[in-house]
Amino acid sequence: MGYTNGEIAGIIIFFIGFVGLLSRKNILKTIICVEIMESAIILYFISSAFVEGGVPPIVPFNADKVADPLPQALMITEIVIGIAVSAVALTMFIHMYHKYGTTNWQKAMKKRRNK
Amino acid sequence: MIPLFFLVLAPILVGVIFYLFFKPKHRFIIPLFQCLILAATIINFLHVKQYNTYMETLGGWGRGIGITLKLDPISGAMVVLTATLFLAMVIFDYRETYMNNLFLFLFLSLEGMMIGIFVSNDLFNIFVMIEVSTIIVSILIMFKKDSRAIYDGMLYMMINVVAMLFFLFGVGMLYKTFGVLDLTLIQQRVAFIHNSQSLILPYAFIMTAIALKAALMPLFSWLPKAHATPSAPSIVSAVLSGLYVKNGVYLFIRVQKVFETHINTMDFFLLIGFLTAIIGVVLAISQKDIKLILAYSTVSQIGLIMMGINTGNIQAYWGAIYHIINHAIFKSTLFLTAGIITETYGTRNVYKIRGLFKSMPAVSIAMIMAIMGITGTPFFNGSISKYWISYGAQGSLAEFGIVLINLGTIISFVKYSTMVFGDSEMGRINIGLNRKFIVLAMGFACLGGGILGNELMRFLFDQYMVITLGSYINKIMIFLASLLIGFLAYHLVIKKSNILSRIRELELDFNSICFSIISFFLLILIYLKYANMRG
Numbered sequence: 001m002g003y004t005n006g007e008i009a010g011i012i013i014f015f016i017g018f019v020g021l022l023s024r025k026n027i028l029k030t031i032i033c034v035e036i037m038e039s040a041i042i043l044y045f046i047s048s049a050f051v052e053g054g055v056p057p058i059v060p061f062n063a064d065k066v067a068d069p070l071p072q073a074l075m076i077t078e079i080v081i082g083i084a085v086s087a088v089a090l091t092m093f094i095h096m097y098h099k100y101g102t103t104n105w106q107k108a109m110k111k112r113r114n115k
Numbered sequence: 116m117i118p119l120f121f122l123v124l125a126p127i128l129v130g131v132i133f134y135l136f137f138k139p140k141h142r143f144i145i146p147l148f149q150c151l152i153l154a155a156t157i158i159n160f161l162h163v164k165q166y167n168t169y170m171e172t173l174g175g176w177g178r179g180i181g182i183t184l185k186l187d188p189i190s191g192a193m194v195v196l197t198a199t200l201f202l203a204m205v206i207f208d209y210r211e212t213y214m215n216n217l218f219l220f221l222f223l224s225l226e227g228m229m230i231g232i233f234v235s236n237d238l239f240n241i242f243v244m245i246e247v248s249t250i251i252v253s254i255l256i257m258f259k260k261d262s263r264a265i266y267d268g269m270l271y272m273m274i275n276v277v278a279m280l281f282f283l284f285g286v287g288m289l290y291k292t293f294g295v296l297d298l299t300l301i302q303q304r305v306a307f308i309h310n311s312q313s314l315i316l317p318y319a320f321i322m323t324a325i326a327l328k329a330a331l332m333p334l335f336s337w338l339p340k341a342h343a344t345p346s347a348p349s350i351v352s353a354v355l356s357g358l359y360v361k362n363g364v365y366l367f368i369r370v371q372k373v374f375e376t377h378i379n380t381m382d383f384f385l386l387i388g389f390l391t392a393i394i395g396v397v398l399a400i401s402q403k404d405i406k407l408i409l410a411y412s413t414v415s416q417i418g419l420i421m422m423g424i425n426t427g428n429i430q431a432y433w434g435a436i437y438h439i440i441n442h443a444i445f446k447s448t449l450f451l452t453a454g455i456i457t458e459t460y461g462t463r464n465v466y467k468i469r470g471l472f473k474s475m476p477a478v479s480i481a482m483i484m485a486i487m488g489i490t491g492t493p494f495f496n497g498s499i500s501k502y503w504i505s506y507g508a509q510g511s512l513a514e515f516g517i518v519l520i521n522l523g524t525i526i527s528f529v530k531y532s533t534m535v536f537g538d539s540e541m542g543r544i545n546i547g548l549n550r551k552f553i554v555l556a557m558g559f560a561c562l563g564g565g566i567l568g569n570e571l572m573r574f575l576f577d578q579y580m581v582i583t584l585g586s587y588i589n590k591i592m593i594f595l596a597s598l599l600i601g602f603l604a605y606h607l608v609i610k611k612s613n614i615l616s617r618i619r620e621l622e623l624d625f626n627s628i629c630f631s632i633i634s635f636f637l638l639i640l641i642y643l644k645y646a647n648m649r650g
Binding site for chain 2: 007014018021022023024025027030031034037038041044045048068070071074077078081084085088089092093095096099100105106108109112113115
């Protein structure tokens with residue numbers, strides 16, 4: 001396997017999302033980048049619990065290896081939270097667009113200062 | 116002993132039931148309910164004071180499988196503080212029209228989440244609670260739908276969500292290493308780790324998020340906006356600045372303890388705390404908006420608390436814990452009085468408000484008492500906790516740093532207290548009895564926390580220190596000297612120079628704040644990699 005596994009991919013995707021946060025001034029793209037980072041974390045969690053040939057720990061099972069179910073359970077919670085966060089963020093973005101008329105963080109900051 | 120999960124759930128459930136089935140005119144239920152919660156937290160605190168720690172595993176599962184809640188004397192005191200402040204807040208704004216069902220639901224849920232963060236012992240649970248409270252806080256910030264508040268709330272939420280993603284990544288790495296999420300169990304298993312290098316990455320991830328929550332040096336730019344946004348109700352600002360930041364500091368203490376056998380970052384965070392405090396006071400002095408002065412002074416006090424925690428001395432540590440409580444009391448008093456002032460005067464400009472003492476004596480007395488608390492005037496609560504912190508830092512550079520920070524605090528509050536004097540054409544202003552009562556009670560709590568300081572420390576945390584008359588007089592001398600210097604420095608130098616307006620213009624946008632997050636993360640990584648590894 002070496003270095004080509006899901007965990008490494010998760011770390012790389014996480015920082016790709018972060019580069020988006022650093023370089024994009026568009027608020028919508030910021031929200032998308034946060035989503036990308038969330039997916040990276042989900043990938044990391046799921047693949048960190050991956051066992052080759054493992055089965056779900058549901059009794060009765062006939063295999064020697066069992067995959068740890070907790071990270072998957074955590075990630076279901078995380079997906080729900082992620083949906084809630086992006087829904088709230090998008091709603092706020094719509095309000096902000098109505099008030100400021102821009103999708104740009106810097107322009108919004110300048111307008112806020114002059115208000 | 117009241118079950119801990121009940122303390123977390125009850126405020127949320129009461130909020131939901133009130134939202135669904137009651138009318139705003141029935142809101143007398145809420146203060147009564149808050150009294151019950153306060154009584155329950157006090158019972159719990161007395162229990163943990165006797166038996167030291169109390170653990171509770173949810174759902175009847177064993178340790179390491181179910182979610183554990185843990186109460187120890189520090190978190191017990193924090194929970195009592197939370198319940199007290201929320202009781203004060205709902206009484207303070209009892210007659211306001213915006214206290215409708217939705218607001219009360221959000222406010223009570225925030226209380227539940229904050230108690231949850233204090234008592235939770237499970238990393239993922241902490242993550243969920245912080246995430247939910249982030250959403251609630253951002254909605255509370257923009258509750259009145261003012262256009263400036265919408266930008267502030269949006270910025271607050273996005274920044275905190277990004278930081279919590281760092282936290283979650285760190286939790287994932289810890290889970291992969293240890294197979295548990297329970298902080299106590301992780302602490303036991305950390306001792307078995309041979310190679311500390313494998314702890315660096317999760318530590319850096321988690322610490323970045325916590326440092327942002329606690330508003331440390333490069334990561335505090337979201338705080339003033341969130342805490343001092345113009346239209347936010349003053350009780351929201353008071354709770355955010357007095358208590359919510361302390362969640363971050365408290366998590367810092369907890370997480371630091373987990374890693375303490377392998378990772379020693381005391382010097383690093385001592386320096387960061389000092390820089391936070393200095394930058395906080397400089398920015399506080401430069402502001403002219405009263406709520407922003409208070410918000411930046413929160414930043415500097417957090418820096419002082421971090422210095423106390425990281426001195427490595429037991430007195431300084433407990434002094435810092437006591438300062439957390441004191442800061443909650445005086446800062447929320449200041450925010451509440453600032454809310455009354457801005458409502459009656461219709462401006463937030465510190466240079467335009469004059470003659471507070473003539474127009475509202477009761478409020479200004481409470482405000483002056485809180486100011487005396489925060490500047491560390493002898494016999495007020497701030498002086499005791501600052502005495503403990505500087506006693507712990509004796510003989511090191513940090514002691515000078517603390518004197519310097521206090522000088523800065525005094526200058527910023529010399530500027531703030533100019534509002535009290537002079538004449539105003541407002542005449543006497545009537546303020547509701549409930550508001551007067553709350554601010555005065557909290558003002559006198561500042562005095563009580565100073566006079567009974569050592570008794571309180573002994574009662575709450577079993578810590579005792581003999582304060583000799585000589586050393587206390589020494590402190591009083593230092594205080595008076597700094598007061599004089601601060602007064603002169605403000606009136607002769609700072610007021611006239613125009614450097615203030617230049618500092619005031621400094622403001623980071625979203626991308627720069629993200630940049631500061633990543634640079635703090637890399638800073639911790641590099642520091643741990645090359646400077647300070649144990650074992």
